[in-house]
Amino acid sequence: xxxxxxxxxxxxxxxxxxxxxxxxxxxxxxxxxxxxxxxxxxxxxxxxxxxxxxxxxxxxxxxxxxxxxxxxxxxxxxxxxxxxxxxxxxxxxxxxxxxxxxxxxxxxxxxxxxxxxxxxxxxxxxxxxxxxxxxxxxxxxxxxxxxxxxxxxxxxxxxxxxxxxxxxxxxxxxxxxxxxxxxxxxxxxxxxxxxx
Numbered sequence: 001x002x003x004x005x006x007x008x009x010x011x012x013x014x015x016x017x018x019x020x021x022x023x024x025x026x027x028x029x030x031x032x033x034x035x036x037x038x039x040x041x042x043x044x045x046x047x048x049x050x051x052x053x054x055x056x057x058x059x060x061x062x063x064x065x066x067x068x069x070x071x072x073x074x075x076x077x078x079x080x081x082x083x084x085x086x087x088x089x090x091x092x093x094x095x096x097x098x099x100x101x102x103x104x105x106x107x108x109x110x111x112x113x114x115x116x117x118x119x120x121x122x123x124x125x126x127x128x129x130x131x132x133x134x135x136x137x138x139x140x141x142x143x144x145x146x147x148x149x150x151x152x153x154x155x156x157x158x159x160x161x162x163x164x165x166x167x168x169x170x171x172x173x174x175x176x177x178x179x180x181x182x183x184x185x186x187x188x189x190x191x192x193x194x195x196x
Contacts (some may be wrong), residue, residue: 003147004047011046018101018109019052022076024169031069033058034118038126040160043076045142047149050109055126057118061088066095066115078102093120129195133164142172152177158182165194 019025028035039053040046058065063086070082078101085096097113116122144167152158152175164179166172 004061004143004150006045007048007150008146009049011048012041012044014103015041015046015050015052015109018103018111021078022073022111024073024111024113026068028054028113031058031065033069033115036124036125036127038130043137045145045149045160047146047148048154050107051112052109053112054114055122056115057123057163058115058155059118061093061095061117063095063136066097070097070099073099076101079109080108081121088117088169091121091159093117094122129161132195133168136168141167148172148175148178152178156182163195164196168196169194184190 024103025035034057035054036055036057038055039051040049041052063084065163066084070084073079073084080100080102082097082099084098087096093116095115097115099111099113101109103109145163148163148167156179158178162182163178166178170181172178172181
């Protein structure tokens with residue numbers, strides 16, 4: 001098996017190349033928004049699932065404001081599609097924006113841009129979780145998380161936070177244990193509100 005850390009490093013490097021190619025941080029900043037990297041790339045836990053996660057904040061979010069940035073993003077020829085979901089009238093107070101980007105090796109990457117109302121419940125929440133997870137990562141914990149992500153079949157979708165909670169809190173070390181937890185304890189559409 002290829003070295004897990006090398007796979008992770010390679011994918012993180014590719015992710016940063018995509019971020020620079022799209023100039024995504026500056027696009028959102030130029031609209032007056034605050035943009036933060038979150039998720040596996042932020043924590044150095046990216047494996048084979050090609051996704052890049054950002055949380056973006058302004059006051060009075062709207063689909064019109066999001067569309068201005070997304071229209072500019074879509075000018076990049078490597079963007080295949082952009083979809084949005086309006087959750088402004090929910091507790092999450094956000095607009096989910098998802099872009100699909102094809103890299104030079106014809107691999108598709110999902111770029112999740114969660115556009116959140118500044119000052120709402122989840123303003124900064126996942127940034128804090130990322131920092132707390134980074135603080136408790138040991139080489140052994142990191143290797144276990146990366147291995148479980150690597151071993152997970154492509155047709156099974158497990159959110160990153162489930163891996164982190166399973167390994168750090170529940171001391172899970174094998175894929176069957178992880179899948180059992182995913183199918184029972186963690187099987188919910190709601191946001192997992194856990195941090196170490």
